[in-house]
Amino acid sequence: MVYEWSWSPRKVRPIATYTLIVINVIMYLASSYQNYFAQIADEWVDMFSYIPIIMINPLQWYRVFTSMFLHGDIFHIFFNMLFLYWFGKELELLLGVKRYITLYLVSGVLATVFHTAFTPIIGSISLIMPALGASGAISGLLGAYLLIYPRRRLSMCMFYFFIPLCFTTTAAFFLLFWFATQVIYGYLRFGGIAFFAHVGGFIAGLSLVYILKRRSHVLYSPWVLIKPIPFEERLIKGLGSSTKLVLSILLLAVLGGAIYSMYMAPQASSVYSVKITACSGGRCDTDEGIYTPINGDSIAPSKDLPRIAFNRIVWSRVIQSAIYCNAENIVITQSGRVKMPGTNVFVDTVIKGVGSYDYRCVLVTFKGQIDTYVINIRSILGVTIAERGERLFIDDVELVSQDIAGDAGKYIVRPLALVSSISTLLSLFVVVAKDREIVEEEPPFAPHYIPWI
Numbered sequence: 001m002v003y004e005w006s007w008s009p010r011k012v013r014p015i016a017t018y019t020l021i022v023i024n025v026i027m028y029l030a031s032s033y034q035n036y037f038a039q040i041a042d043e044w045v046d047m048f049s050y051i052p053i054i055m056i057n058p059l060q061w062y063r064v065f066t067s068m069f070l071h072g073d074i075f076h077i078f079f080n081m082l083f084l085y086w087f088g089k090e091l092e093l094l095l096g097v098k099r100y101i102t103l104y105l106v107s108g109v110l111a112t113v114f115h116t117a118f119t120p121i122i123g124s125i126s127l128i129m130p131a132l133g134a135s136g137a138i139s140g141l142l143g144a145y146l147l148i149y150p151r152r153r154l155s156m157c158m159f160y161f162f163i164p165l166c167f168t169t170t171a172a173f174f175l176l177f178w179f180a181t182q183v184i185y186g187y188l189r190f191g192g193i194a195f196f197a198h199v200g201g202f203i204a205g206l207s208l209v210y211i212l213k214r215r216s217h218v219l220y221s222p223w224v225l226i227k228p229i230p231f232e233e234r235l236i237k238g239l240g241s242s243t244k245l246v247l248s249i250l251l252l253a254v255l256g257g258a259i260y261s262m263y264m265a266p267q268a269s270s271v272y273s274v275k276i277t278a279c280s281g282g283r284c285d286t287d288e289g290i291y292t293p294i295n296g297d298s299i300a301p302s303k304d305l306p307r308i309a310f311n312r313i314v315w316s317r318v319i320q321s322a323i324y325c326n327a328e329n330i331v332i333t334q335s336g337r338v339k340m341p342g343t344n345v346f347v348d349t350v351i352k353g354v355g356s357y358d359y360r361c362v363l364v365t366f367k368g369q370i371d372t373y374v375i376n377i378r379s380i381l382g383v384t385i386a387e388r389g390e391r392l393f394i395d396d397v398e399l400v401s402q403d404i405a406g407d408a409g410k411y412i413v414r415p416l417a418l419v420s421s422i423s424t425l426l427s428l429f430v431v432v433a434k435d436r437e438i439v440e441e442e443p444p445f446a447p448h449y450i451p452w453i
Contacts, residue, residue, distance in 0.1 A: 014089035016097045020104065021081050024134055027069045028077045039073040040132075049130035052116040053271065053408050068108040070132040080134045087141045094148065094440070099212040107140020107204040110423060114200025117417040119409070120261045120268035122189055122196060124292040125299065127271050127405055127413075131194050136201035139182075143205025146175040147430070147438045148213065150239050172243045183250050187257070199254055200420065206427035210434050238436035247431055255424045262417035268294050269409025272362055272401045274319075278305035278370075279396040291401070293320050293362050309397045312338060312349050312372050318363060325361040329354055332368065340375055343386045347373045353397065366399035 029037065031044035050067035054060045071077035092100040112131065119126055145152075150172035179202050186195035239247070261268075270293055277286040287301030289310045298314050301307045313319050315338040324330050332355050337346040353368015374389035430438070 012093055014092040016100050017084065017088040017092050020088070020134075021084060024069055024071070024077065024081060024084075028071050028074075031070060032074075037074065040070060044070060045130050045132065049132040050112050050115075051128060051130050052119065052412065053127040053405060055116070056406075056408060056412055064109055064112050065105070067112070067130075067132045068105075068134050068137055071134070072132065076133060080138060083138050084134065084141070087138070087145050091141055091144055091148070095212055095214070099214075103140055103144060103205065103208050103212055104137045106208055107143075107201040108134070108137030110204035110419075111136020111139065111194075111197040111201035113416045113423075114203070114258075114420050115194045115197040116413060117200075117261050117420040118186065118196040118257060119413050120264040120294075121187065121257055123297050124269050124271050124294045124405065125290060125297040126194075127269060127408055128290060131197065133194075135194075136197040139198045139201030140205035140208065142175050142178070143202040143427075144209035144213075145171060145205075146179075147206060147209050147239070147435055148440050150243065150439060172239065176243055176246055180246070180250055183253060187253075200423070203251070203254065203424055203427045207423060207430050210430045210438055213438055237439050239431065239439075244431060244435065248428060251424055251428045251431065255421060255428070258417050258420040258424055262414055262421060265409040265413035265417055266407075267409070269405050269413050270294055270360065270403055271405040273404045274310060274399060274401040276301060276306040276310050277396075277398045278309040278394050280305055280392060280394045284396070291319055291362070293360050296320075305394060308372065308374065308392065309370055309394055309399075311340075312347075312351065312370050313363070313366070313399070315339065315341070315347075316349055316351060318351055318355075318366075320363065321357050321361045323361075324357040326357065326359050328356040330356065332366070340386055345375060345386045345388060347375060347388055349373075355399075358403075360403070362401065362403075363399065364401050366397065368397055370394040370397055 028040070031040045032038065034041040048063060048066040048070055050063045051060075055063070071080065088100075088104075091103070095103065115126070115131055115136075150170065152171040153168055154171055154174055155166065155168045179199070182195045182198040182202070185193070186199060238244075272291045272293070274289045274291050275286070276289065277284060279285075283305070285303040285305045287303040287306035289301045289306070290299040291314060292298070296314075298310075300310050300314075316334050316336070318332060318334050321327075321330075332351060332353050334352075335350040336348075338349045339346050350371040351368065352370075353366055355363050355366035355368070358364045371393050372391075374392050376387045376389040378385055378387075
């Protein structure tokens with residue numbers, strides 16, 4: 001039977017949501033005071049962030065949970081807590097504290113699962129990149145919110161060059177649009193943000209809410225029963241047909257990626273640590289960089305001479321050969337103009353030496369010289385400009401590299417890709433077949449939320 005609802009004066013405070021916000025804020029203050037609360041300190045990232053490659057050690061599994069309560073900078077913590085407050089407090093009142101905390105934590109765990117599982121798509125270098133933040137857990141709340149309150153009206157303001165553009169839409173439209181951007185950006189490999197962690201958290205919320213939500217919400221809802229609503233006045237239950245179609249397509253796209261990752265994981269998970277010692281004019285420096293042969297991604301050393309030597313070896317493609325595999329003591333002579341990625345700057349470079357390549361055709365040892373030019377980078381009115389500078393002769397370069405990923409693809413990425421596939425299938429089943437059992441009916445005068453995006 002369908003009922004009409006009226007606002008109850010009974011007040012129930014979302015204590016769990018407030019507690020989560022307080023814990024996150026305290027953790028941010030503790031981890032960022034060394035940097036004047038502007039951003040997290042490096043030692044906290046090293047100790048408590050989620051780094052996929054080291055999860056093969058069970059003693060490091062605590063990072064799955066600790067990483068949920070760390071944030072990179074002041075804007076990261078601010079917007080995450082804002083979304084947690086907007087969408088979390090009502091879900092807590094509906095689900096109850098225990099179910100709500102379960103939804104939050106399990107969504108955060110599955111966010112890290114998806115982040116790791118999609119390594120063959122986002123790049124093997126993500127295996128060593130620290131991930132942190134409550135975004136994955138909060139994404140789970142957004143997925144649950146979509147199925148419970150698809151027709152809730154949301155008033156939003158987006159800033160365009162400091163000009164607020166405000167409009168009102170439904171929760172279904174806003175959350176579906178947000179989820180679509182995360183899936184698309186994840187496949188486009190936009191850097192800096194763990195988009196598939198957001199996707200995983202959202203998918204977790206879609207499936208978990210069916211298990212956790214009470215079929216009767218009288219105890220936790222601020223709305224109380226008054227009288228039955230006539231049949232002709234009943235609200236449409238469940239997701240709209242267009243919303244369900246688009247959401248199903250997005251979930252199938254994610255499922256396809258998870259299946260692809262499951263089969264490609266052993267071959268698409270390789271990360272080389274590259275140690276370089278470079279000497280010029282009597283000055284020597286040693287530093288380490290990162291290179292992945294799967295898609296050519298790299299992280300250059302921070303010290304000047306090793307960074308220049310590393311970049312020239314990578315940019316000239318000496319780092320990976322198309323013909324030398326399992327080859328030792330190869331005489332390497334490479335000369336020509338190499339292009340700095342992302343710019344139109346070409347640098348004359350000559351590389352001479354002797355090197356060895358492993359079974360992946362990746363350079364594992366090198367001893368030789370590099371004759372090149374320095375690249376000067378400067379910024380004018382926010383625009384970065386790269387220019388060729390003075391000539392530099394590095395008279396002694398020694399390189400040693402090794403694959404530090406090992407069997408991470410087989411023993412970490414592949415099992416988590418299987419879990420991601422199953423989770424996505426479950427969420428697809430809930431969206432297609434069970435959405436009507438989850439949705440909450442609301443009167444047309446239900447209050448708006450006003451998130452500023």
